[in-house]
Amino acid sequence: MSNGDFAGLVAAVTGGASGIGLATAQLLAQRGATVAVLDLKPDNVDAPLRGIVCDVSDDDSVRDAIGEVVGRHGALDILVNNAGIGAQGSVEDNSDAEWQRVFDVNVIGMVRASRAALPHLRRSAHAAIVNTCSIAATAGLPQRALYSASKGAVLALTRAMAADHLREGIRVNCVTPGTADTPWIDRLLSVAPDPAAERAALEARQPHGRLVRADEVAAAIAYLASPAAGSTTGVDLAVDGGMAGLRLRPAGQ
Known part of the structure; x- marks a missing residue:
């Protein structure tokens, strides 16, 4: 992969x-893509990225945003379904309304964006969809029942979509990050009784001993979206410091 491997391609994130x-979005642009950022609040997005207001929980908003991307750039080659929200608690701790709200954003939001994008992706010679999943889809994490269920659905959806659209020339994959150093984690830590201890615990449960960086996940997404990954589809690529597959002895043993 090089700085020009996305030249001529249009991506929506x-x-x-x-x-x-x-x-x-920044990495895809650095590598030559024309990138539209679809977000509830895209005001802080700087050129060459183009911000477009989009609410993935509203089908009209999603269709309008995808339509604006295609109308401005004439094509859509890559869709990165990254929008999502978090949730804490055991299965007892969230109401039906909260379960519906999280699934509406985390799962059906990806459905809405993909559904709007598919007619345009079918016209691309390098069509790819990459979904942001989570280690929570494959590992049982405490106090994450709702979030884990939504990301488990994303993993299953990714594989089903890969099967449905492979013969149309559209690859569908997902990344499964471990706990990443993102604004959402910062918000969780800010309300913890002991933020430093909570951060240390999150770092310790990942075998490499730290939180995953956003740029590391971005690199994995860029690989899956790249024409260089033309034979890769239906894959969940872990970016988790070994959390999914490694069982290390305690340090010093």
Whole structure:
């Protein structure tokens, strides 16, 4: 992969105004893509990125945003479904309304964006969809029942979409980050009784001993979206410091 491997391609990144989404949008642009950031609040997005207001929980908003991307740039080659919200608690701790709200954004939001993008992706020679999933889809994490369920659905959706659209020339993959150093984690830490201890605990549960950086996840997304990954589809690529697969002895043993 090089700085020009996305030259001539148009990408849309949902939830692209901060965290993993912003890092991804910036990296795709650095590598030559024309990138539209679809976000509730894209005001802080700087050129060459173009911010477009988009609410993934509203189908009209999503269709309008995708239509604006295609209307301005004439094509859409890559969709990064990154928009999402968090949730804490066991299965008892959230109401039906909160379950519906999180699934509406984290799962159906990806459905809305993909549905709006597919007619345009079918016309691309290098069409790719990359969904942001989570280690929570594959590992049982405490106090994350709702969030984990939504990301488990994203993993299953990714594989089903990959099967549905492979013969149309559209690759569909996802990344499964470990706990990433993002604004959402910062907000969780800010309300913890002991933020330093909570951060240390989050770092310690990942075998490499630290939080995942947003730019590391962005690099994985860029690989999956790149024409260089033309034989890669239906894959969940872990960026988790070994959390999914490694079982290390305690340090010093």
